[in-house]
Amino acid sequence: MALSTQQIRERVAEEWNGIVDLLNKKIALRSISADGIAGDQMKRSAEFVAEMMREVGVDAKVAQSHNPDGSAGAWEVVGSRIVDESAPTVLLYAHHDVQPVPDASEWDTDPFTGTIVGDRLFGRGSCDDGGGIAIHYGTLKALGDDLHVNIKLFIEGEEEMGSPSFIPFITEHRDEFDADVIIVADSGNWAPDIPSLTTSLRGNATCDVTVKVLNHAVHSGQYGGPILDANTLAAMIIASLYDEHGDVAVPGVLAQEPVGGLQQDVDEAGMRKDTGLVDSYKLAGTGSLASRLWTKPSITVIGFDATPVKDSFNIMTPQTTFRLSMRTAPGQDAHEALMALKDYIEANAPFGAEVVVTPLEEGMGWAMDPNSAVTRDALDAMREAFGVDPVNMGQGGSIPFIPELQKLFPNAQVLVTGPEDPQSNAHSPNESVSVSGLEADTVAEAILLDRLSDYSAE
Template structure:
């Protein structure tokens, strides 16, 4: 079997890069928006395109339609494999071919479905999330060619942006297509376009719907106001009781973790403020490293609040208020445990004895990589060789529920979360883009990693 050096792989990726960009450009043009219908013909065309491109780099790929838990038709998925040696390690490559909608094309500087290169970045919806992941896999497999020394399995999902409702049923019915030693999930990002990262952790998620009630019906605020507080005020008091004076969540039983594998570099506060559009004068809440506050400590957000609009309001005391809390949990904590602790706290802190009803919503487990796994060491070494700099690993504050599900179903597999994004990618937002420098070096990294895993 051919053995390739780092320079060999770099030269192959350089020579193939125009083809890779053409593949990515054609993928962007397909406008595979799963929110427009995961069973739609546009999603089938997208899956067929990806399967055809994988076939060109040696994968025996096919398009299969999944089914939802209730048996109804689900997403168009792409699965495939290339077996080089039954005794060799097996690596599963994951990405997704569906993309986010574009609610307002006017918010874009370019046509979101026409790949447009400006400077070092290629713009278009799905260029980074997750057409970039597909491009990385295709580019790495092409670079290795007949030097590939691991068995490859591929799963390109068709409904990641819609919550992956059929993901678990699909895995359960296609276990052999997923069973592997290492799983590479190319759906995250790097510290910057020039500095690579492994994603070390993902927070879990849970939530509750809360109803606060002080009256059985509305009453006049002039006649009864004073001793009777309106339900909106009581709800605000209840919400504020969840935090201490520093802005840390102060609910017994909700855990907080430190960054997995240690913190190599804290997140830049100025960058966070600029990226999030934080107003001048607002002080960031919480204590500890900013990285921990963003990645591994719990966060609670009021994502819905039912109240009478200002326009058309009148002088009555609101009898009942309903709001929804979204809780991002520490990677190590079971979301059901955190949800129960939150519900118990809310019921016990009812302001002035108001009625507080708590209804649980969905749960998703967090995830943390094994920093000492052999595959982790191989990935970091591949990043150093490809980018020529030391990686800076990072957690993610968001949740990708299927990753812990994969780990649960295949507990012996080592999971690596990589990806094409960087802080300027604007995934899910107008002017989404991918760094061409980052894309090329991510491809080189994955090719080197696959070569190392084959040893």
């Protein structure tokens, strides 16, 4: 028999201080994967999370993955709680690694001491993704013996490093991922008090572009004019990637509209404030701001080999390399988009310069099924937990393992949720999570699991 929303809310409230305490302990572990995914700090973090999950009935264990070259990989947490072999199975995902803290002086609080100020809990990993772990833990704690779906668990140890050993690990542990529903608690809400399902993620593809015009450096005064330096030619290439409106102009690189429709556009004033845009800047691109952030492509120069101003003198740069990061529409194959970009750049080399594009990494985007029964149940659960209608949103970033999971388990319904909100500062100084929002997220997931007991794959 299903629990009432009030029963679930009361159970979560009873356990809330303990849930926050565990999140504070997780923050203190300093599980920075950039310091080494196979390091002792990551093993300690994984063991702590496994112990947390054993407290709520999950047969959790720590397993070390292996990179494609066979070297030691991340410390992962996997586990299960089987209540009925005939019941639906839900895979709960989060990650226990966190971003580095390059300069603690930029924080208003100690980044590795959970600190509550008002309604927000500050600390590295408080939202990304300790908050996701707390949601899963709190959900299972609240449901207790009234859990009527089978649980599989995967808490990853290298998400912040791009999940290099994810595919080998999932291949070795395929049975531990097979599920009817997958809940990825690594995204966020429209606002601390307005819930969201993440409807889509853009793909990502990177490449290096090398531009050569001379076999050696020459004097800019003697030869400047008929010969353009490699940096200027590179700038011409970069400028050609966008049209006069600021939309990507590369043939074969596609755009699409927000998945499931647009319930509310992104607030421009809020985005300007959050990003620190200069007042004079006019936003690039056409269409809704949401589509430009979530489902239309973007191409960003993320690296450039150029002489620093302080070291400059009057020579013409003979050769330069810059790196592009292209975010692709959720529905486009990232490799297809990368090849379109490569072909365009190499075919349009300015003034016949030698231009070589070297493809690097690529990862697919993802879009949820907005019409599935699981999606409707999740939205209903959020509505009950928060007391307001959800406002769904896409994400401009990428989580490459989600499309990989979907590829391996095509019949599974994937839901992307999470504790972040526009004030969370994930990856930045003063990372935080809304305490009330985190509690409501936990109530929503518990309601959803309770309602999924009669789910059958469509």
